[in-house]
Amino acid sequence: xxxxxMYVNQFFGQIGGEDKADFKPVxxxxxxxxxxxxxxxxxxxxxxxxxxxxxFIGSNTEKAMEIIMGFLKDKEFDIFxxxxxxxxxxxxxxxxxVCKAVKEKFNIPVITSMHIENPGVEMFKKxxxxxxxxxxxxxxxxxxxxxxxxxxxxxxxxxNLGADEEGYYARGIRHQVWRKDGVMAADRAVEMTIKKxxxxxxxxxxxxxxxxxxxIAPAIKDLSKAVIALVTSGGIVPIDNPxxxxxxxxxxxxxxxxxxxxxxxxxxxxxxxxxxDPAAADADPDVVVPLDVMRAYEKEGxxxxxxxxxxxxxxxxxxxxxxxxxxxxxxxxxxxxxxxxIILTST
Amino acid sequence: xxxxxxxxxxxxxxxANLIPVAKTVGSNRIVPTISIPYPLGDxxxxxxxxWKLRYYRVGVALDSLTTDxxxxxxxxxxx
Amino acid sequence: MKLEIGNFHVKDIIFGGSTSFSNGIxxxxxxxxxxxxxxxxxxxxxxxxxxxxxxxxxxxxxxEAIEPRVKLNGDPLFPGYxxxxxxxxNGKCHALKDCSLLVVGKHWGGFQDGLIDMSGEGAKYxxxxxLKNIVLVADTDEDFEKHEQQKKNKALRxxxxxxxxxxxxxxxxxxxxxxxxxxxxxxxxxxxxxxxLPSVVYVMQPQSQMExxxxxxxxxxxxxxxxxxxxxxxxxxxxxxVISGSFMPCSSKWATYDFQNCxxxxxxxxxxxxxxxxxxxxxxxLNVALEQKNRSALFVAQIAKSLGADGAIxxxxxxxxxxxxxxxxxxxxxxxxxxxxGVTNECTGRDGKSQPLVALDEKxxxxxSTGNVSELIELPPMETVLGELESLARDGLSGxxxxxxxxxxxVRSDDSIIMENNAMFCGDMIIGxxxxxxxxx
Numbered sequence: 001x002x003x004x005x006m007y008v009n010q011f012f013g014q015i016g017g018e019d020k021a022d023f024k025p026v027x028x029x030x031x032x033x034x035x036x037x038x039x040x041x042x043x044x045x046x047x048x049x050x051x052x053x054x055x056f057i058g059s060n061t062e063k064a065m066e067i068i069m070g071f072l073k074d075k076e077f078d079i080f081x082x083x084x085x086x087x088x089x090x091x092x093x094x095x096x097x098v099c100k101a102v103k104e105k106f107n108i109p110v111i112t113s114m115h116i117e118n119p120g121v122e123m124f125k126k127x128x129x130x131x132x133x134x135x136x137x138x139x140x141x142x143x144x145x146x147x148x149x150x151x152x153x154x155x156x157x158x159x160n161l162g163a164d165e166e167g168y169y170a171r172g173i174r175h176q177v178w179r180k181d182g183v184m185a186a187d188r189a190v191e192m193t194i195k196k197x198x199x200x201x202x203x204x205x206x207x208x209x210x211x212x213x214x215x216i217a218p219a220i221k222d223l224s225k226a227v228i229a230l231v232t233s234g235g236i237v238p239i240d241n242p243x244x245x246x247x248x249x250x251x252x253x254x255x256x257x258x259x260x261x262x263x264x265x266x267x268x269x270x271x272x273x274x275x276x277d278p279a280a281a282d283a284d285p286d287v288v289v290p291l292d293v294m295r296a297y298e299k300e301g302x303x304x305x306x307x308x309x310x311x312x313x314x315x316x317x318x319x320x321x322x323x324x325x326x327x328x329x330x331x332x333x334x335x336x337x338x339x340x341x342i343i344l345t346s347t
Numbered sequence: 348x349x350x351x352x353x354x355x356x357x358x359x360x361x362x363a364n365l366i367p368v369a370k371t372v373g374s375n376r377i378v379p380t381i382s383i384p385y386p387l388g389d390x391x392x393x394x395x396x397x398w399k400l401r402y403y404r405v406g407v408a409l410d411s412l413t414t415d416x417x418x419x420x421x422x423x424x425x426x
Numbered sequence: 427m428k429l430e431i432g433n434f435h436v437k438d439i440i441f442g443g444s445t446s447f448s449n450g451i452x453x454x455x456x457x458x459x460x461x462x463x464x465x466x467x468x469x470x471x472x473x474x475x476x477x478x479x480x481x482x483x484x485x486x487x488x489x490e491a492i493e494p495r496v497k498l499n500g501d502p503l504f505p506g507y508x509x510x511x512x513x514x515x516n517g518k519c520h521a522l523k524d525c526s527l528l529v530v531g532k533h534w535g536g537f538q539d540g541l542i543d544m545s546g547e548g549a550k551y552x553x554x555x556x557l558k559n560i561v562l563v564a565d566t567d568e569d570f571e572k573h574e575q576q577k578k579n580k581a582l583r584x585x586x587x588x589x590x591x592x593x594x595x596x597x598x599x600x601x602x603x604x605x606x607x608x609x610x611x612x613x614x615x616x617x618x619x620x621x622x623l624p625s626v627v628y629v630m631q632p633q634s635q636m637e638x639x640x641x642x643x644x645x646x647x648x649x650x651x652x653x654x655x656x657x658x659x660x661x662x663x664x665x666x667x668v669i670s671g672s673f674m675p676c677s678s679k680w681a682t683y684d685f686q687n688c689x690x691x692x693x694x695x696x697x698x699x700x701x702x703x704x705x706x707x708x709x710x711x712l713n714v715a716l717e718q719k720n721r722s723a724l725f726v727a728q729i730a731k732s733l734g735a736d737g738a739i740x741x742x743x744x745x746x747x748x749x750x751x752x753x754x755x756x757x758x759x760x761x762x763x764x765x766x767x768g769v770t771n772e773c774t775g776r777d778g779k780s781q782p783l784v785a786l787d788e789k790x791x792x793x794x795s796t797g798n799v800s801e802l803i804e805l806p807p808m809e810t811v812l813g814e815l816e817s818l819a820r821d822g823l824s825g826x827x828x829x830x831x832x833x834x835x836x837v838r839s840d841d842s843i844i845m846e847n848n849a850m851f852c853g854d855m856i857i858g859x860x861x862x863x864x865x866x867x
Contacts, residue, residue, distance in 0.1 A: 160867060162865040162866055162867055163865075163866040163867060164865075164866065170866035171866065171867065172779060172866075173774075173777070173778040173779055173866065173867045174772065174774040174778045174782060174798065174864045174865065174866055174867070175774070175778045175798060175801065175864065175865060175867055176797040176798040176801050176847070176862045176863070176864055176865075177862065177863060177864070177865045178550065178861055178862055179861050179862070179863055182861045183861070184689060184855075184858060184859050184860060184861055185690075185769055185794050185796045185855065185856070185858050185859065185860040185861075185862075186688075186689035186690040186692070186693045186857075186858025186859070187689075187693055187858075188794045188863075189690060189693075189739050189741075189767050189769050189794045189858070190690065190693045190694055190697060190739070192767045192792050192794060193626060193702070193737050193738075193739055193765075193767045193792075194624075194697065194701050194702060196737065196765045196767060196791075196792050197624040197626070197702070197736055197737045197765055198624070202792060204790075204791055204792050204793050205793055205794050205795040205863050205864060206770075206772065206782055206783075206790070206793035206795045206864065208786055208787070208788055208790060209781065209782070209786065211371070211373060211786075212350070212373060213373050214350045214353045214354045214373060214375075215353075216353070216375045216376075216416055216417075216418075217353050217356060217357060217358040217359065217375070218358065218415070219358065219412065219413050219414055219415045219416075220358050220412045220413050221413070223409060223412065223413050226412075228409070228412075231348070231352075233348065234386070244828075244829070246827055247537070247575060247822055248537075248675065248824050248848070249800060249846060249848070251830070274537045274575055274576070274822060274824065275383075275746055275747065276383045276384040276635070276714060276747075277384045277576075277635075277636050277637050277638060277714075278384070278576070279384070279390070279637075279638065280384050280385035280388070280390040281384060281385065283390060284388060284390075284397070286387070286388065286401065287385045287386060287387045287388035287390075287397065287401070288385075288386055288387070290387050290401050290405045292398070292401070293398070293401045293402040293405045293406075294405065296402060297405070297406070297409060302406075302409060303409060316746050316747075317675065317745075317746060317773055317799065317800060317824070317848065319773075319774075319775030319776065319777065319779070319780040319800065320372075320775070320779070320780040320781055321775060321777055321779050321780060322775070323348045323351075324348070324350070324351045326348065327348040327351035327352055328351055328355075331351070331352070331355045331357075334352075334357065335355075339357065340357070340358065341357060341358040341359065341360075341412045342352050342357050342358070342359040342360075343359075343360055343362060343405070343408050343409075343412075344348065344349055344352070344359060344360070344361045344362065345361075345362045345363070345380070345386055345387070346361060346362070346363040346364075346365075346369070346386075347364075347383050347384065347386060364714075364715055364716050365716055365719075365747055365750045365784070365785070366716055367716075367750050367753065367754065367785040367787075368747065368749075368750055368784045368785050370785075371781070371784065371785045371786050372781070372784075379716070381715065382714050382715040383714040383715065383747060384637065384714055
């Protein structure tokens with residue numbers, strides 16, 4: 001039989017209320033509090049319950065994680081549950097932190113449950129299955145049952161029907177599916193148009209995601225001392241494409257030495273980007289990676305110096321996850337040479 | 348990519364033709380280029396004209412790196 | 427404009443003595459058809475096959491699909507392309523239904539080419555897996571592009587269009603089993619009841635992003651890169667005025683067959699006079715420079731507004747930077763007060779976590795989503811391959827690769843394959859066939 005372990009806070013772990021919120025993590029064999037309910041519905045043995053005070057984990061997160069991961073390292077388990085945390089903010093965040101750590105360390109499914117207003121939802125919904133839970137402990141049975149039912153599916157390898165149908169918060173993971181009713185896009189589009197024109201409710205198939213922003217990096221104070229690097233997503237590479245960067249959906253990148261080179265010449269460099277007409281970039285790669293004018297600015301003293309490499313990959317069809325990984329792989333090289341600023345050209 | 352570099356503390360400018368895309372991906376300093384296949388030099392013009400345009404637009408990009416901005420900014424270009 | 431399409435439902439296709447149609451059986455005289463194909467000096471070798479749903483056949487690299495038809499008045503099927511420039515969308519034509527003519531490269535593929543499986547798990551990925559297909563497998567003397575990733579496929583595609591017309595000729599003098607009639611009164615001359623209904627335009631954004639001629643979709647033989655958005659009668663689209671091009675990752679493409687049978691136009695016709703007033707088609711395009719994209723969006727919004735459109739459906743033949751044309755067009759229409767629905771595929775990555783379109787805007791409130799270009803697909807070997815399977819890995823097909831550290835090559839030694847949906851032939855069916863949608867997991 002498969003095995004499960006559950007995390008709860010001091011209150012549901014029957015240690016005590018707010019006065020016991022500094023309670024350090026413990027692991028108990030068998031079922032405590034919500035774990036009893038979980039066991040009723042789960043087709044796996046709930047072997048242990050971990051209990052920790054909300055304040056302890058909140059103010060000593062690192063320490064708490066260390067203790068909890070220590071509890072788990074010699075245990076056999078196939079799935080991990082936490083909560084349900086309802087609208088309890090500290091508890092929700094704790095469930096999220098513990099589940100995230102367990103998933104990263106043990107690579108097994110983790111499931112928790114929170115009310116939509118719990119701050120843990122926004123913080124952790126992309127990292128795990130968080131079920132849409134009730135407002136308070138009155139919903140305990142329903143929430144645990146929902147977690148268990150989905151846990152059973154995962155353990156048996158049954159088809160996940162998607163966030164809405166299963167009842168967890170969307171994780172920002174979108175895949176194509178075949179509609180059961182087989183209604184084709186033309187009919188859906190015309191019917192949606194008729195509804196939109198008549199002010200009737202309809203459901204878009206692509207809700208606009210929220211944008212992720214990063215803080216603006218400060219301006220360079222003295223450009224004449226700055227080290228500048230050139231990066232491109234336009235796929236400019238040495239003619240034989242030594243890093244075998246793919247022409248679409250790239251997972252590879254390259255850095256190419258430009259010491260002593262003042263100009264990217266036709267026949268020496270080319271583009272392998274398949275998303276645009278390559279004629280102009282092949283004829284003069286400087287139109288994508290403007291090395292020639294950067295050298296001019298270097299000679300004039302407008303910039304301190306140009307970093308000795310340019311970095312290249314292909315943007316078309318390349319996922320954000322891959323792009324972020326590739327950027328993070330380039331960063332150590334840029335830091336090593338104390339690069340201050342980057343010009344990124346895209347096509 | 349731009350976001351990762353900026354997150355790591357590099358001051359970065361994106362030179363791109365598709366301003367809506369650069370804005371959507373969260374670039375903060377943006378300098379427009381003239382097209383997708385030839386961002387910095389129109390092959391229908393002379394080599395001198397291409398150089399001039401490229402020199403100018405990269406100059407705008409360099410200047411953008413020294414400019415303090417409060418929000419996502421698309422820097423204006425004249426040629 | 428009134429177009430009557432007389433249908434001949436093809437129940438089976440066989441090779442035989444004369445190219446003819448009788449009792450649902452389409453007979454193809456192979457030699458006659460091949461002689462016709464070989465009359466183009468650029469075709470160096472050619473062979474014909476018949477494939478049907480359920481056959482254990484994999485086709486790759488697929489370049490084009492065309493519905494065999496004939497115009498009864500002797501006009502060319504694709505005016506300005508296979509023959510002289512005449513008005514499309516009027517009069518009578520006869521069509522061989524439930525079948526298509528597929529063009530497959532004998533050796534060489536490219537970025538824009540795709541794959542079709544006629545049976546098994548892979549058959550759900552393309553519309554053409556459900557049709558009976560006449561397959562022209564051929565090679566050409568176009569050596570200049572043999573090793574180019576972007577191919578014009580000029581001779582092969584032209585051979586397909588001409589052969590479809592040649593085969594279509596066999597039903598010219600026969601009586602069709604049923605007739606579909608497409609007729610729209612001029613915009614200002616519609617009956618009172620229809621005129622009072624909310625009016626809708628269909629905005630098509632065909633692929634036109636190559637600046638060199640020979641790759642893009644054509645309208646009456648004219649490269650769509652060289653046009654500004656224009657108002658067209660939907661019958662023109664259904665009647666061969668628009669043909670598919672040879673650029674864009676394949677799952678996002680529209681085959682000529684798709685234009686000839688555009689299901690979105692057909693559904694709008696069905697609603698015309700009942701729930702809406704179908705004004706017609708605004709034929710736009712897709713561009714590479716922001717100014718061009720914005721210019722097209724301005725034109726579309728202006729034409730829609732001038733026609734008095736209350737609503738619009740916008741569909742893009744592409745993904746990636748064409749998303750900027752798509753989003754820009756929808757925003758321009760919404761800003762002009764036209765309530766708009768968009769039809770597109772998404773690129774969320776193999777892990778599903780990427781931003782679905784490269785540009786986004788909160789004004790996109792009504793989107794029909796037809797698939798994920800980067801979904802990873804693994805398929806077992808198939809008994810028969812038409813074309814050259816290795817092209818999927820070797821020739822830079824958009825969903826294939828020569829090697830990958832983790833996944834290995836797209837084509838394995840046992841002929842099983844691993845690929846991205848990108849290379850499924852017109853697989854995202856943005857033209858309207860798609861039974862797929864996108865779901866949050």
